[in-house]
Amino acid sequence: MDKFDIQSVSYNDTKDKKFDYAILPWGATEPHNYHLPFLTDCYLAHDISVDAVRKVYERSDLKGMILPTIPLGTQNTGQRELPFCLHTRYETQKAILTDIVASLDYQGVHALIIVNGHGANNFRNMIRDLAVDFPNFFIVVADWFKVVSQTGYFEETDDHAGEMETSVLMHYRPDLVDLSMAGDGTYKPFKAQTLREGIGWTPRNWAKVSEDTGVGNPHKSTAEKGKKFADAVSDKLAQLFIEVAKGDIY
Template sequence: MIKNFDLSTANYGRVRKGEYHIAILPWGATEPHNYHLPYLTDCYLSQAIGLDAARLAWEEGVHTMVLPPVPFGAQNPGQRELPFCIHARYETQAGILSDIVESLDEQGINILLILNGHGGNSFKNMIRDLAVDYPDFLILSAEWWKAVPEKEYFDEPGEHAGELETSVMMHYFPHLVELEHAGEGKQHGWTVDGLRKGIAWTPRNWLDVTKDTGIGDPSKSTREKGKAFAEACAQEIAQLLVDLVEKDQLYDK
């Protein structure tokens, strides 16, 4: 069977002849990433990691399809005001996810991995709700950059458009990285102890937190760091895909 694991480029003539075990849904955002990375960075990276993981899973006999990335993410105050930054409400994201699950369920595909690329997105409550409507459908979410310890690969990974994201973009899409224009990605933290310690949470106002929209210094980014990290993440995610299909059950007896 010919490998067809990228729905962005696959055609029905080939896909219809195959059997698929699992689908990956890359989910990103449309937002500024400092001065040097594209607005769709979160989409590019979650899709690229997903494709690498799907390729590795195919080599183990687990047929995986990577869906086109969803470019609508949840944004903080201070981001929404920036030109062409798009904020998607919970209800919008939940509606998109529900329609995708309904479509896949109708087609007999009942495992979906949401591969998240945007820290502002959270799918837990959506998945809990969908588990009520589709009890035989397994939906999981993973943030791709948490698949392996980031500090083993980077000096200062950063949170947004820092060394980690910039390095991985340099690996996959070097032509889209303008590192010479990058801001320093300096972050202004909370003054309230309870917020700084994580006792309480509220969304940060991005305009108060960062001048250039980045959090994390991208100056030490390299293509080599990005390649090593991306390959390690893809390998872990691929193993997850294989285990989900090959394991008889999710729980120990």
């Protein structure tokens, strides 16, 4: 197996290789109920990426590289004032992404897939800007948690630190989950009907929405459910990586 993850790779592993595409896992640093760590979105985006890149190695001779996970996400009020929570503004995220794209471009790697693990991150307009600044560079973003429908895998739909995220982290990092500490993740929808219906959008004030910072019930989570879902997601992501790396787009 080729080494491809920045967490273990050395220059010796890479010096005679040419990489076809790069993966940038992007998470956040934010509270996840009482039972999951602040870096949950980072671990999940990274670990799913590792599985997907490994599958690409098994299915093709395309060489992928997994870059360091970015732990800086965009946060709502009601979360960002809590200790350890780090809000990152659009301009900062765009500057980080731009410098990474410039580095890859300089190294001759021209395809990047951002594997996003945090619902509030939104890279689309940055990617539109970068498509003009780097016309020979191709950037794709995939929200890993939306790649496969949760229906059939979980009893309750996850929004934040619920059954899906908890189950998948129990699969990848069982030592980091203490389900006995979990709050119920009960949340209060907007009183305004039009905001509930999605006619208008505004970020939720997290403190008014949830007591334990969770949105979604984690109590039915299991590592088995997490593994099944993660396998389905990494299958699909592997297919995406292959198509993007080959440039099979239009």
